[in-house]
Amino acid sequence: MRIYILALNEVFDTGLSTVLDTFSIANDLAKSAGTPSVHFEVTVVGVRRRVHTSQGLSVPVVSAAQLARPDIVLIPALGAKMPETLQVALERRDVADAGELVRQWADGGTLVSAACTGTFVLANTSLLDGQNATTSWWLAPLFRERYPRVILKESRMVVDSSSFITAGAALAHIDLALWLVRRSSPALAAMTARYLVIDPRPSQAIFMIPDHLIHTDPLVERFEQWARHRLTEGFSLNAAASATGTSERTLARRLKTVLGKTPLSYFQDLRVERAVHLLQTSSDSVDLIAAQVGYANGATLRTLLRRRIGRSASELRAGV
Numbered sequence: 001m002r003i004y005i006l007a008l009n010e011v012f013d014t015g016l017s018t019v020l021d022t023f024s025i026a027n028d029l030a031k032s033a034g035t036p037s038v039h040f041e042v043t044v045v046g047v048r049r050r051v052h053t054s055q056g057l058s059v060p061v062v063s064a065a066q067l068a069r070p071d072i073v074l075i076p077a078l079g080a081k082m083p084e085t086l087q088v089a090l091e092r093r094d095v096a097d098a099g100e101l102v103r104q105w106a107d108g109g110t111l112v113s114a115a116c117t118g119t120f121v122l123a124n125t126s127l128l129d130g131q132n133a134t135t136s137w138w139l140a141p142l143f144r145e146r147y148p149r150v151i152l153k154e155s156r157m158v159v160d161s162s163s164f165i166t167a168g169a170a171l172a173h174i175d176l177a178l179w180l181v182r183r184s185s186p187a188l189a190a191m192t193a194r195y196l197v198i199d200p201r202p203s204q205a206i207f208m209i210p211d212h213l214i215h216t217d218p219l220v221e222r223f224e225q226w227a228r229h230r231l232t233e234g235f236s237l238n239a240a241a242s243a244t245g246t247s248e249r250t251l252a253r254r255l256k257t258v259l260g261k262t263p264l265s266y267f268q269d270l271r272v273e274r275a276v277h278l279l280q281t282s283s284d285s286v287d288l289i290a291a292q293v294g295y296a297n298g299a300t301l302r303t304l305l306r307r308r309i310g311r312s313a314s315e316l317r318a319g320v
Contacts (some may be wrong), residue, residue, distance in 0.1 A: 001038075001184060004045040004070040006102070007061055008094055008121070012077035013053040015116060015173040019076060020044070022177035026192045030185070038185050043067065047097040054079020064101055069108045072180060076173060077116030083142045083214055086117055090124060099125040106163065115167035115176045122166065123147040131161040136169035137204045141215035141258050152260055155205045168204040175201055205309040206276075210269050217258045219244060223251060227267050231274055232294045235267050272308050275301055279316045286313050 005019060023040045030038040046061030053059060075098070080086040089095065103125050106112050114122040119135040120143065122128060129149040140154040153159050158167045158179050167176035174196060182189035193200070211224065222244040240263055241248040255263050271293040278289045286298035295301045302313050 001040050001072065002068075002070045003040055003042045003072045003074060003180070004064075004067070005042060006064075006073055006075050006098055007044050007046055007051050007059050008075075008078060008098055009048060009051050009092075010054045010079040010089065011051065011059065012079050012116065012170075013055050013057065014170065015076040015118070016044075016053065016059070018171065018173045019074060019115075019177045022174055022181070022192060022196065025195050026181045026188055029191050029195065030188055033188075033191075035185070035188070038188055040181070040184075043070075045073075047094050047101060069105055070110055072111045072113060073102060073105055074176065074180070075102070075112075075114035075118035075121050077118045077136075077170070078121070080117060081136075083139065086120065086139070086142070090120055095121055095124065103127065109163075111163055111165065113165035113167070113176055113180065115173045116169050119143070119166045120146070122164070123150055128161075128164060128166075131164055132159050133161060133164070133166040134159045134168050134204070135166065137208045138169070138212050138214050140260065141213055141217075144258065144260060154260070155203055155208070157201050157204050169207070172201075172204070174198055203310050206311055208269075208273075210266070210273050213259060215258050217254065219246060219251065219254050220258050223255065223263065223266075224270070227270050231267075231271050232292065234294070235264050237263055240267075268304065268308070271295070272304060275305065276309075276316055279313055280319070 007016060020042065023042045027040055030036065044059060044061050045064050045067065047064055051059040051061050078089050080089040098121060102112055106127055112122060116136050119133060132151045132153055134153050134156045135143045137154050140152060144152055157172055157175050165176065165179060167173065178189050178193055181192055223240060226240060226243045237248050241251045244251060251263055255261055255266055259266055275289055275293045278284060278292060286301060290298045290301040305311060305313055
């Protein structure tokens with residue numbers, strides 16, 4: 001299996017290293033298990049002769065011009081983590097050149113994958129238009145703004161969509177690499193995950209912090225402020241629209257455009273966020289915490305926690 005890691009300048013150090021380490025461990029385990037037919041031939045490829053990580057370390061790369069088409073290309077994250085710096089980075093010439101290279105490989109049948117802010121590099125090519133994808137959870141509003149034709153599923157850790165695989169934030173690079181290993185051998189992927197001491201993580205939801213979703217929409221901000229002061233009350237779209245100075249239809253449309261959620265869904269996210277905080281920082285019973293976030297009983301809260309973030313109240317309280 002020929003895999004190219006497409007490293008752009010100021011590549012995210014952790015993303016690059018964890019991807020390389022995951023494939024290296026998988027190769028070692030495959031060899032020791034007597035299954036040498038499963039092997040990942042990994043090459044770090046650059047569109048420039050000199051590449052440095054975001055921390056200034058030099059990355060030895062092979063010129064893409066010297067290589068045949070890969071089976072898989074993986075785009076690690078850029079070191080830019082916030083909207084302002086990321087948007088500047090996406091305008092760089094090496095990013096445009098990388099996008100053109102990815103288009104050529106994709107046209108030839110290469111499986112294209114990306115993690116964290118690397119998903120923006122992939123989306124810049126328009127190859128993800130009409131496809132499902134995920135990205136860094138806190139950058140979801142920016143992703144929707146830039147790439148409205150992509151169907152964003154930011155709560156997912158890894159999204160498989162036709163010939164494109166995307167993964168979420170930061171250490172989701174490991175989840176992406178394991179997903180690619182699993183394509184060749186589920187048993188090898190499971191063993192590699194054990195060596196890395198990492199559990200399967202289907203969702204980013206447990207890590208999301210609603211008020212860290214980076215956007216600049218004043219209407220959404222007004223709605224969030226209104227909602228946070230009314231978590232113990234029943235939700236009313238009419239009351240929310242009136243308090244934020246707009247119509248129900250406009251409020252719903254703006255929340256959908258910016259956050260990909262209905263007002264009620266985002267209101268429930270804020271309740272979940274508060275409930276998780278209380279579970280992890282207080283000794284209050286689940287029933288009492290449920291009352292503090294507007295639910296009639298603990299059973300309703302337990303169901304919502306399991307559905308939204310895939311964890312039980314006891315797991316959250318234990319820090320699992």
